Amino acid sequence: MQNSINTHSCCINILIDFCVHLVYTINMKKMLVMGIVFCLLAASVGCKCLAVSTSPTTEPTAEPTLHIPTTPTPSPSPQAVVIMASSSPTSTPISTPQPTPSPEPLLLDGLIIGIDAGHQKHSNSDCEQICPDSPQTKSKVSSGTRGIQTRIYEYEVNLDVALILRDLLEASGAIVVMVRTDNDVNISNQERAQLFNNANVDLAVRLHCNGSDDHSNRGAFMLIPDEAHTDWYNENLEAATCIIGSYCELTGLTMRGASNGITERDDQTGFNWCNRPIVNIEMGHMTNADEDILLTDPDFQQLMARGIYDGIAEYFTKGQK
Numbered sequence: 001m002q003n004s005i006n007t008h009s010c011c012i013n014i015l016i017d018f019c020v021h022l023v024y025t026i027n028m029k030k031m032l033v034m035g036i037v038f039c040l041l042a043a044s045v046g047c048k049c050l051a052v053s054t055s056p057t058t059e060p061t062a063e064p065t066l067h068i069p070t071t072p073t074p075s076p077s078p079q080a081v082v083i084m085a086s087s088s089p090t091s092t093p094i095s096t097p098q099p100t101p102s103p104e105p106l107l108l109d110g111l112i113i114g115i116d117a118g119h120q121k122h123s124n125s126d127c128e129q130i131c132p133d134s135p136q137t138k139s140k141v142s143s144g145t146r147g148i149q150t151r152i153y154e155y156e157v158n159l160d161v162a163l164i165l166r167d168l169l170e171a172s173g174a175i176v177v178m179v180r181t182d183n184d185v186n187i188s189n190q191e192r193a194q195l196f197n198n199a200n201v202d203l204a205v206r207l208h209c210n211g212s213d214d215h216s217n218r219g220a221f222m223l224i225p226d227e228a229h230t231d232w233y234n235e236n237l238e239a240a241t242c243i244i245g246s247y248c249e250l251t252g253l254t255m256r257g258a259s260n261g262i263t264e265r266d267d268q269t270g271f272n273w274c275n276r277p278i279v280n281i282e283m284g285h286m287t288n289a290d291e292d293i294l295l296t297d298p299d300f301q302q303l304m305a306r307g308i309y310d311g312i313a314e315y316f317t318k319g320q321k
């Protein structure tokens with residue numbers, strides 16, 4: 001009985017061992033098969049993934065991550081991109097046109113200013129009416145006074161200052177009408193006035209120097225037409241006030257005469273034939289030795305022209321003519 005039991009137990013053990021071995025073998029085969037299948041599947045999936053990751057960028061895809069790895073540096077956030085774009089010196093110029101600041105308008109832009117450098121090299125003693133409604137006549141034009149010290153003629157000084165004044169006015173946008181730019185001309189006082197009328201000047205300025213038998217007389221002053229011989233009395237008075245004020249201030253010359261250096265005249269052909277605003281400055285006395293030296297000095301003439309220019313500019317900017 002004991003042997004029978006032992007034999008049976010041995011057979012069972014052998015069977016169990018066989019089963020275990022079989023199960024183990026089967027499992028191993030299954031695992032092997034499953035492993036192979038898994039590997040094939042994995043390889044297939046891996047190839048597909050590889051194929052996707054290496055596909056050309058021309059293939060449309062909605063995946064944004066496919067574009068990012070192409071940049072070697074980390075991609076900045078969208079906000080950082082905006083900041084960099086706006087602060088980068090190499091950023092693309094903005095195509096929107098920027099409003100350009102309009103240029104500052106010139107002080108005397110478009111104004112027509114007449115300049116008459118008084119007298120000329122050769123006088124003309126032929127006569128002309130001093131006024132349209134009067135038979136009274138006087139010589140067409142004289143050669144003026146002369147420097148007692150320098151012997152320089154008045155007509156030369158008048159033209160020197162006139163040319164400087166012209167340049168100043170034109171630099172401020174004015175249209176300048178010059179009666180003459182040369183000393184050797186023959187233009188009567190009546191013709192000079194008519195030139196201003198034809199040009200429809202906004203203001204005419206006659207440039208002169210004075211002469212006196214009393215050599216101690218000195219200083220500058222203005223002449224304007226008397227009220228009966230002009231339609232622009234107030235304008236003339238205002239312009240004369242501005243000019244003589246700035247002229248004497250800048251040159252240091254004395255303002256001569258009463259009424260703030262302004263004298264009214266009814267006998268000036270150049271005034272009486274002019275139907276536009278007009279003034280006359282006597283820039284100093286060439287019969288006074290000290291002033292003669294000053295009036296004929298090129299540097300001082302710059303001051304003289306500047307003083308007249310400042311007065312003209314003040315007149316137009318103050319009155320908004």
Ligand SMILES: [Zn+2]
Pocket residue numbers: 118119144145154208209210
């Ligand atoms: Zn004169």
